[in-house]
Amino acid sequence: MSFEPDSLGRLLLRRAAAQPDDEGLVFPGTRLTFRQLERRAMELARALVGIGIEPGDRVALLMPNCVDMVRAIFAGSLVGAVLVPINARYKRRELGHVIGHSGAVVVLTTDVVAEHVDFLELLLDSLPELSYSPGGELAAPSAPALRHIVVFGEPRHSSIRDSRWLEDMAAGITADEVLGRQDAIEVGDDAIIMYTSGTTQLPKGCVLTHEAVTRDWAAYAYRMELERGDRMWAPCPMFHMAGLGPLTSAVGVGATTVSMTHFTPDEGLQQVREEQLTHLHSSFPQITAEVLCHPDRQPDDLCSVEVVMNVAPPEMQRQLWATLHSGARLVSIFGMTEAAGAITMTTPDDPPEAVVTTCGRPLDGVQLRIVDPETDRLVTAAGEPGEIQFRGFNAMTRYLDDPERTAETILADGWVRTGDLGRLDGVGRLTYFGRLKDMLKIGGENVSPLEIESHLGAHHAVKLAQVVGRPDDRYREVPVAFVELHAEAEASEQGLIDHCTGQLATFKVPREIRFVSDWPMSATKIQKYRLREHLVGDS
Structure with missing residues (x-):
């Protein structure tokens, strides 16, 4: 099943109207229907309007996976803001750069994992020159656009706002005022600035449109055979496309998103077992293998699982597939932040050996080619390696405020250089070999x-x-x-x-x-x- 590209906010509005009482989001201890999720997102959207967020403003999110992270994603989209998900593992240097470089007007954070990570202290440490106006707005020379830091939880500082303040700001704003912004939001507008490390010293911001994000993950849903009523496991961080993407797919088709704030093998296995999950977007072998090969796993624990997404060397893929029951299948993928997530995926009709040894064919609407990295000439012979390049609706529009790096990456005819080495076989399936440069993974x-x-x-x-x-x-x-x-x-x-x-x-x-x-x-x-x-x- 697939869905039409749109803004993230409108995806949720449509899903809440079509399936109001179906379960939309599950975290340990919390269950929300699509209607409840939409209401929570709308409450926050009204507050964002109340504090002066305008269409195009940047709203930064510094949170692990949690209900507030999910509702903030949709709330920001509802008001026409550009989301800036921040890697929750960043420290002072990276945080200060992203907040300033992105032009974030507000940073939304949480104390949900304060016993492990104090996000507020990290923020204050990354902005040592922060000052406060009599009216309560913030000022920081390194982040001139920043006006507010809001903590979902205990702010512990007179000039740091909390959820009670957001409730006050929402009081004078109606849902109709939020909904009135929808007509002005185009699918080609900037939706997300996702920061990723590159060959530069600091993370660079990939600017992605609504179409890039939602159409890419609609195509993913189609290849995963994700349908209304399915249950998608999304344990990967939602500050990455590996977490935000599956959420998008699930809301788009009407499946339930099941996630957790911090992955552990024990809790992962328990969630897969108890929630009767059908689709696992565990993606990385350090998550997939620790659940599928858990020493306490019982024969029926994964009986509900139909599809598992994982990226790993062929031998590990074979081992993991062997742990699944006969009706389940493995899926492989090749992607990058600059492509809003997926570029290629295996399909249901791919033979098992192609699934474990390749990353599949390009998504519909995406083109792929192999180019000799020394000569820039197109490689036409099947099986010959070279740089992987792609072109399509999912390509980022630019690196934020970095025209030189953008010109190096996005060629004049729209092809995007990945910096990765691969080859295409005779039917167009991609095999990935590694990085052309020295990037670490x-x-x-x-x-x-x-x-x-x-x-x-x-x-x-x-x-x-x-x-x-x-x-x-x-x-x-x-x-x-x-x-x-x-x-x-x-x-x-x-x-x-x-x-x-x-x-x-x-x-x-x-x-x-x-x-x-x-x-x-x-x-x-x-x-x-x-x-x-x-x-x-x-x-």
Whole structure:
């Protein structure tokens, strides 16, 4: 089943009208029908209008998966705002950059996991120059558009707003005022600025339209055979397309979204079992395998499961498929933030070997080609590798305020360079080989080595740092830093790790520091592949 592209807000309005009493959203301890979800989103949308949010304003969301995150996604869309989901694992440096660079007018956050992560303290730490006007609005030179920080929970600060204040702001605004904005929202308007790490030092903002997001995930729903009444498991973070996308698909077709704030294997298995889930968008093997291969799993625990989405090497895909009952199937995918999520997917009629060894064919309306990265010539022979490039409705419009990077990535004829290496077989299925450049992929997160290198380089003892990925069974790879110290300078491995801890997201902190005094060089560049060879050889 599929659905017509639209804004996220209108998708929810239509679903609440068509299936008001059907279960729309489930978190541990909370169940909402589509009507209840729409009402909660509308309450927040009225508050956003009440605090002065205009169409096109940027509304940042710093939250893990939770009910407030979901209603904020739809509320922002209802008022015509551009959503800025922020990676909840970011620390001071990344947070300050995203809030300022995105032009966020308001940041919505929560204390739902305050015993583990204090988002408010992180925000205040990332904006040390924050000041407060007599009228209660905020001011920060590094984030000139920012006016409010709102906490769903206890604000603990006189100038930080809470949900009670939002209720007051909503009081004078009617639902009709919110609904009146719908006519002005076009599917080609900016919907989301999703930040992703690249070869730059800091995350860059991919600007995605309503059509890119909703049409991409409508096509996904079709390939997943997701239909009204199905139950979609979406444990991945909703600040990524891997979490926001399945939510979009489920609301679009009328399926129930089942999620959790923090994944653990025990709770994941329990949720799959008790909620009788039909579709699992676990996506990453560190989630999929820990549920499907859980030591406490009983034969009937996954009897309701029909489709499992997972991306992994062929041998792991075969092992995971073997754990499913005979009527269930595995699906593979290739995508990226710049494509609003999916670019290719396997289909129900693909043979099993094609599912485990390829990423399937392009979605309808998306074109794919392979280009020689050295000559920029089109690769026409089936099976020949090259850079994967795509073109279609799902392509981002630009990197926010970065015309140079945009021009490097989006070519004049609309083709988007992925920087990934792959090949097409004779029937158009894509096989993915890896990155052309040095981007790390850590547990599903794109990580720029340059960002880690730059932070290490700020340490007084560090002359030069180079970061590469070490293979890891759980996270696919983890960062390892090779470091040369200044003459007569001293630094310990733990000292450099401590230098990164709390300043970079935890998954970016090097797992190991190796000290070197000379480097493997080409004529002018350090040969990172030789550094990787050292790691692989040692392992």
